[in-house]
Amino acid sequence: MKYRIxxxxxxxxxxxxxxxxxxSSGLGLAFxxxxxxxxxxxxxxxxxxxxxxxxxxxxxxxxxxxxxxYAQNQNEILVTAIMDLRIDPIRQQERVRQTD
Numbered sequence: 001m002k003y004r005i006x007x008x009x010x011x012x013x014x015x016x017x018x019x020x021x022x023x024s025s026g027l028g029l030a031f032x033x034x035x036x037x038x039x040x041x042x043x044x045x046x047x048x049x050x051x052x053x054x055x056x057x058x059x060x061x062x063x064x065x066x067x068x069x070y071a072q073n074q075n076e077i078l079v080t081a082i083m084d085l086r087i088d089p090i091r092q093q094e095r096v097r098q099t100d
Contacts, residue, residue, distance in 0.1 A: 012082035
């Protein structure tokens with residue numbers, strides 16, 4: 001199985017990496033490593049994670065206050081957002097509806 005990242009999710013990730021790198025050298029790379037770990041967890045059991053809408057699930061990062069929002073089909077995982085969980089939940093729900 002493979003994954004594809006929507007451009008909005010790629011921007012989310014770039015923003016997070018930039019932020020963490022500005023906080024401490026190497027922390028942005030640690031964020032990227034954590035993303036890869038989350039994707040491996042999703043691949044290993046794509047239906048195990050929290051459903052946030054009829055078409056999307058969420059898998060939490062362990063080390064950072066972020067989650068990967070994704071949809072799946074038979075051939076790939078589509079990453080629709082890398083969500084900062086410190087943002088207002090109502091705003092996050094609006095984002096989920098926009099990516100459905």
